[in-house]
Amino acid sequence: MASSKDIRRRIKSINSTKKITKAMEMVSAAKMRRAVSSVLSIRPYAHAAWSVLTNMARAFEKYQENGLLEIREVKSVLVVVVSSNRGLCGSFNTQISKKLRDEIAHPEKLKINRIAGKKIDSKVKNEDLKIDFITIGKKGENIVRRLEKEIIASFADGGQFISSVDVRPLSKIVIDDYLAKKYDKVVVVYTDYISTVVQQTRIRQILPISKIDMEKQIAEMDVIAKEYGLEETKVEYKVEPSPREVLDFIVPRIIKMQLFHAILESQASEQSARMMAMRNATDAAGEMSDDLTLAYNQIRQGKITQEIAEISAGRAALE
Numbered sequence: 001m002a003s004s005k006d007i008r009r010r011i012k013s014i015n016s017t018k019k020i021t022k023a024m025e026m027v028s029a030a031k032m033r034r035a036v037s038s039v040l041s042i043r044p045y046a047h048a049a050w051s052v053l054t055n056m057a058r059a060f061e062k063y064q065e066n067g068l069l070e071i072r073e074v075k076s077v078l079v080v081v082v083s084s085n086r087g088l089c090g091s092f093n094t095q096i097s098k099k100l101r102d103e104i105a106h107p108e109k110l111k112i113n114r115i116a117g118k119k120i121d122s123k124v125k126n127e128d129l130k131i132d133f134i135t136i137g138k139k140g141e142n143i144v145r146r147l148e149k150e151i152i153a154s155f156a157d158g159g160q161f162i163s164s165v166d167v168r169p170l171s172k173i174v175i176d177d178y179l180a181k182k183y184d185k186v187v188v189v190y191t192d193y194i195s196t197v198v199q200q201t202r203i204r205q206i207l208p209i210s211k212i213d214m215e216k217q218i219a220e221m222d223v224i225a226k227e228y229g230l231e232e233t234k235v236e237y238k239v240e241p242s243p244r245e246v247l248d249f250i251v252p253r254i255i256k257m258q259l260f261h262a263i264l265e266s267q268a269s270e271q272s273a274r275m276m277a278m279r280n281a282t283d284a285a286g287e288m289s290d291d292l293t294l295a296y297n298q299i300r301q302g303k304i305t306q307e308i309a310e311i312s313a314g315r316a317a318l319e
């Protein structure tokens with residue numbers, strides 16, 4: 001049985017840990033508010049951008065023979081993994097690792113281009129499918145290295161992406177490699193921010209442009225759009241100077257926006273997960289401290305009772 005001195009030392013250590021986790025919780029809460037604010041501010045723009053691209057989708061069929069709209073048989077896939085740079089954020093990175101392992105274990109999912117109205121039967125065997133990675137955050141890099149997969153680019157700190165300008169090096173690699181036909185499909189694995197206590201790991205097709213993902217994204221954003229008073233209007237576009245030039249201009253920006261949006265969602269999710277993890281750690285430390293304090297008081301009370309009994313017995317012996 002632990003002595004009162006040992007228990008007192010443990011209580012002191014736990015209370016010190018509790019102060020640290022409480023401070024980390026407050027820091028994460030402040031960062032979470034900023035990250036959530038950034039996510040909420042970009043969602044209306046993302047909704048509007050998707051709407052424009054959806055309304056122009058009827059022009060896709062004529063311009064899929066080359067460029068960013070080209071649909072090819074999937075022989076190689078580029079996966080962009082958005083993770084955290086540090087730990088202590090609960091199951092945030094564990095869920096990303098689980099998602100990646102599931103996709104690699106079932107590569108037939110990655111061989112399908114999610115393009116409505118056009119299905120390409122891939123003749124590539126699962127073991128012949130080439131999968132490369134771009135990692136954002138050190139934890140994602142460690143996950144991919146444990147999977148023994150090739151990393152063509154690594155951005156150590158995901159928190160450095162605070163504006164759309166910061167995403168240019170990432171989007172340039174993605175777009176250039178797709179145009180060079182190094183990869184036939186590009187997907188991003190990220191964590192979608194739903195609420196402070198709920199985050200969901202998702203995989204979204206970036207290239208080729210997926211009408212299925214666009215329609216799903218717009219359906220999810222319609223609720224958010226109503227909150228911002230964005231009306232869904234039917235518009236007719238007059239395209240100048242030509243559809244080809246307009247698409248060449250707008251599609252790379254849409255791709256960059258998708259990547260930036262996924263990163264902001266992951267940042268908000270990471271800070272929310274870290275805040276909840278630190279809050280749970282603080283609560284657990286408080287409960288442990290209370291239990292040890294109770295045990296310490298019981299031992300102390302037992303010693304006091306024993307001393308009183310010994311004094312009473314001594315006095316009775318003298319009488």
